[in-house]
Amino acid sequence: MSNPLLTEAAAVYLRRRGYVTLHITVALAMALAAVVFWPPHSYLHFFRTGTQPLVLQATLVVQVLLVTCVSLVAGLDRIADDSIVRHSEWLERTALPVAVIARGKVCAAVIHTAFLTLLGLPAVVVAAGPAGTPSTPVFAGQIIVFLSGLAGRTAGMIVAHFGERNYVVRITGGWIYLALLFIATITVYPPLNPIAAVATAPAATGFEPMLESAVALAGLTLLLMIAYRVSLSRHRRSAGRQAHDA
């Protein structure tokens, strides 16, 4: 693991008590969601009433909320923050190129978000049984969850970066992002709403109903990553100028 940021992330995510507890909590919450929303009636009830078991829908919604929020919080460096080297320290006190810093942060974000998503996979697979949903839309739902988590993670990293210099951004940035993603998108651009996207998974037979959402979330993530990379570069340039001026 030659990238120091990846080494740092591995140490933090695997060794720090806060993250260990968080990972177990996510897996436990997903398991509880599947159990709580497990259909209390037999098959016949659903045939007679023309209704459907909501267990998969509920489990996916819980998963997308959990993964997005946890990713955002992780991106904000709120958990085990005493063990994490800040952006300003990487950019101002090391000679690491910005590309290496950005690559390390993004790789860590991708791996950790995938890990968070996989923590809920057993619960989702179990929940797909009563829902009668084929595996393709179930895994399409997992892609949505992952992309939503990755976008949240990237947004968190941006907020954390700016928040190091601006207290208001640091406190409110995460909430604003969540409000924009989960509430504002309902009216502005519904395909970008991850809850709406995963809610269609149980009734789907393929990937198609979630394709537009996946593309939208992937686009959003890409934009956020570019913005993050640009913000890091600008930070490095301004730090260089200040050092030069000093």
Added chain:
Amino acid sequence: MRRSGAVGFWLTVVIVPLFAQHALHVEASIGFGGFFRIGSWTPVSVSVTSLGSDVSGLLSLQMERGERLGATRHRVVYERPIEVARGDTKAYSFIVPLETSIHPLTVTVTDRDEVAHTERLDLRGRPVSGRLVLVLTRRPSLDFLLPLYNTREERGLELLYSLPEHLPDRWHGYDAADLVVLHDGRLHDLTAPQIAAMRDWIASGGRLVVSGGPHFGMRESGAIVPLGNFAVSAITAAAVGETGFGDLGVSVPEEERGAVTMSSAFAEHGSRIARIPVGRGEIVLLPFDYAQLAGIAPRTSTAMWDALLDGLPADRRIATEMHGRVFESDLLANQLALPIYRFPSRIVVLAFLGFWVLGLAAILAWAAGERHPGRRRLVFPAVAALLALVTAGGHIALTRRMQPVAALALGIERAELAGYGGYAMVTRETALFSRRSAEYSIGYAGSPVIIPMAERAHHVRRQEHAEAQIVTVDRWGHETNVALQVMPFPLRWSVRSGPGYAEIVLTNATRHDISHVVLLRSGVPERLGDLGPGSIVEHLSVERTDAGFAAVLWEDFVADDALRANRARLVGDIARRQRFEGGAAADLIVVGWTDRPLLAASLDAGFRTTVDLHIVTIPIHLEQEQ
């Protein structure tokens, strides 16, 4: 001149056929001479003439149903493969359930996957509301009835003088007709399928009037042999008063009793009016020419047509939709009362996912305490292995093994004998259950059947001798598909009853084994045993008053194993509730099981589980004698 001839030659031989590749002449007509009845199955005939190249493709008839602007509006497409050689004309027929005249029908001819012709058939303006009588005659011989039934404001009777070639060749094509009359038309031009269709329509509850007289000879009687033996032995002069009008409930006025008609003396029925029951319907054989009767005994003639038109069964019309008559969920409950079809309990799910969480916690705790970075990296394969184990195990154990298959079909087929003529009305209802959204195909091979349209049926495909319906079932949805057919099923019965007893004799002249035959009397079952082909069962049923007998468990009484018991219980429940008959309760009901389906359905490969029940019922009213 030579140049213009060459141009003409090239135009004719090369250019025109090139552009006229899809040159088609399509003529479509609906109903009988353009008349049809809303709410009835209506024949639509389409003739296709190819003026260009050979046509090989699909003829489709699209019908819209539901309200014009409502959410219930949907389309049903009937399809038939067509092959028309260049310069040839071929006629194709559809029989469709017309529910409204708001939406036009659309006829489309597709040639090699290209739309070659589209035509819309406007239905407005010609629906029939009164009686519809179909007459096969050479002259307008029943026109004298029109002023009697029709006023300026209201038409109570429509007469359609049809040519033999325009009559339907499938029994439900006659659905709109109240009465079919065979007079002096070209009966020998009727084809075997047309006669069979007419016979089946009568057996389903229709009424046919055959008019004898001087015009009715050996050729005519020979042409309609499948309908019965109407061989004429002589032509005689008969007085109207002695022709048997009493059997029709018609009294002949004194002044007309002595009028003489030229009557056919039928070998089997003599020269009197005969009512020949066929299944649920009847053939009324008039030995005289009704057109002559109208001239010599007008009051008797009018009264006779009143009786023939007014005594029609009110519920004969074939339904265009049938739903829920087999109580799908009851059937499902009955057939699937097995633990395997219940969801795994919450505790099992909790234990399973708990194993995952505890395993994960153990791995993560170990990794957190491990100081060696190389060993710590083992956390990834360890978590991946546990994840794979739990995910695959969950899928196999909780989904594949403990939950039902994706789609299952439960068929209940009921052959109901109406008592007379050895015909049965066979209704097959197939309840489709699906856990995934998909289109399923249900095919019926053999003689034509009616497939009343289910809400979600989009296509009906007709091949030469098979018909298939494409039904969409939503995830966790269920849909009932119905097929209907009239067929000869000579399971005969006779009953002799008195105060407190009924003596019943059943004769199985079919080629089917009919097992576990039960007689139901006021809901109390009496076992009649098995009826092999050709066997006869005699049973004396004495009315029982002890309440304890009625409390006998149906399944213990009827059957000896659990599966049969489940099925028997279902039928017993339905029969005892008298909803099985959908109408007036019979005094006695005979219920039995056939060894194989009468109206077999072929289901597509999407159904991995199918359960079929084949039941024969005979509702018996004690005042009837066979």
